Amino acid sequence: MDGRGYAQQAPAFILLGPPGAGKGTQARKLQESFGLVQLSTGDLLRAAVAEGTKAGRTAKAVMEAGELVSDEIVIAILDDRLDKPDVAAGVILDGFPRTTAQAAALDELLARRGQSVSAVVSLEVDDAAMVERISGRYTCVSCGEGWHDIFKRPAVDGTCDACGGTEFRRRADDRAETVASRLAAYHAETAPLIEYYRARGTLMSVPAMGAIKDIAQALSDIVRQHEKA
Secondary structure: OOOOOOOOOOOEEEEEOOOOOOHHHHHHHHHHHHOOEEEEHHHHHHHHHHHOOHHHHHHHHHHHOOOOOOHHHHHHHHHHHOOOHHHOOOEEEEOOOOOHHHHHHHHHHHHHOOOOOOEEEEEEOOHHHHHHHHHOEEEEOOOOOEEEOOOEOOOEOOEOOOOOOOOEEOOHHHOHHHHHHHHHHHHHHHHHHHHHHHHOOOEEEEEOOOOHHHHHHHHHHHHHHOOOO
């Protein structure tokens, strides 16, 4: 077996979804259930720089110059990462690709390795409900317990059930206007990518507004369809 033998034929899944859709939660569940490895662009870059690989050194120089890391560098770093034995069961790509150009480059990379994208799963949300879900969140300053204006209110308004604290904080990013803007940006950015994969027959949609366990079951069913023989 050569250095690339580990990952050949291993499934590669892409998880798409707007902020708050639960990508991180669901990716962790898939890792636990199937041994898949979640690969995010940020983590890949940091690891490559820390390891001092050829692509990592190139990325470090670019970032230190205040420039954006090119698609070519990201692909090279991903190529190196797919050589490692821990990805033998398959990977979940998070945050890459973001454009159709990146998707095409990913297809070329996987083809060289005797692989292909197994499935692209789009977590579908209702934008209005997402704004309500995210903008209603707040936390207790004293203990960090999370609360919600509608779905999880303290027994006594203004007093944390967990610790009795009376000071609460909302994240600036959770304001309704900010959430709506982020959702609109996500849809605009992702629309071409969704069409790219729909045309290739690899796009699958999973409703993501229900119970976490139901979403996890739907994703698990998709992964099982593509498990190695």
